[in-house]
Amino acid sequence: MDKIKGIFKNNLRQYAMLLALVVIMALFQYLTHGILLKPQNVTNLILQNSYVIILAIGMVLCILTGGNIDLSVGSVVAIVGAITGTLIVTMKVSIPVAIIIGIFVGVLIGVWQGFWIAYVRIPAFIVTLAGMLLFRGLTLIVLQGKTISPFPKAFLQISGGFVPDFLGKNPNFNATTILVSVIISVVYLMLEIKKRVSKKKYGFDVLPVPFFIAQLAVILAVLNLFAFWLATYKGIPVILVILAVLIVVYSFITTKTTFGRHIYAIGGNEKAAKLSGVNTNKVLFLTYVNMGVLSAITGIVFTARLMAATPTAGNNFELDAIAACFIGGASATGGVGTVIGAIIGALVMGVLNNGMSILGVGSDWQMAIKGSVLLAAVAFDIISKNKSK
DSSP states (O other): OHHHHHHHHHTHHHHHHHHHHHHHHHHHHHHTTTOTTSHHHHHHHHHHHHHHHHHHHHHHHHHHTTSOOOTTHHHHHHHHHHHHHIIIIISOOOHHHHHHHHHHHHHHHHHHHHHHHHTSOOOHHHHHHHHHHHHHHHHHHHHTTOOBOOOOHHHHHHHHOBOOOSSOOOTTOOHHHHHHHHHHHHHHHHHHHHHHHHHHHTTOOOOOHHHHHHHHHHHHHHHHHHHHHHHTTTOOBHHHHHHHHHHHHHHHHHHHSHHHHHHHHHHHOHHHHHHTTOOHHHHHHHHHHHHHHHHHHHHHHHHHHHTSBOTTTTTTHHHHHHHHHHHTTOOTTSSOOOHHHHHHHHHHHHHHHHHHHHTTOOHHHHHHHHHHHHHHHHHHHHHHHHHHO
């Protein structure tokens, strides 16, 4: 029992927000008379919140380095969308080339901001605030205040397409989705068992067998239920595949690589990390280059979702991403947080938005409620730290 308490205490924020997500979903499922978790609405939740999830993955790395944030991501989304739209619609450049150029623009923006933050040591808040204004202005210049559309259908598939059903021809059920969920379940099961065996081998604390089995059962049940919902609508959205790849890659980077450990070390104590041999400037620089790349990917995804490149694209995206990270367990002082936690935070925000929209709650009350949730999440973090001291 002491082991269970210790594990729960060490992951209190993440478990608490996961429980909050379940409660919020159950509440809105009841209030909307079952509409929230209908297969079509579940798919809509993925499509509507894909941009927040991608940005939150990059933002949590920035926050981990010491509570730094990137205020420019919404404007970067807009400028990349504007450039990509101009290339595809106006200049008739091929879609793959336009996407590569769009991502390269994101790299250049990340290099520009990372240089000032990491090597000149101008505070990230100031640099990215300047970037927010600069790139929004450049967006207006590129688009000349106009909206660019229509895009080719192939480009729109990025955000609105679905993986074809290779196994069946039933239009009402996608068998490929079920097969994919079974494969993922088997791989996940094997990895968790391997991780448990490795922890026991080196003397680390592990959950008792009954709780371990219960944990696996719950996760696998949720995964396969989610797959069933998708299968009964149109199957796996293309954007979900992109999200899954990003989540796996960045979870691996933050937990299994030297670069990931250095990010946490800088957030914990930058001076100590530097004395330990960590190239803090390089790590900080690469963190913001990465944020530029993910902002560019978001810009391409959102443009495909919107089916147009507009001067107002990306407005307040930075606030959604920052809120998702803090709600998902990231510490305002850095050094604490996970990619999975940021995803949970993004889903909390997404379910709140979707549920309140279904109920007809006005945008004014939606903003007030989301602001209260964010404040409560950060207050929970501060109070928990004070108690532990």
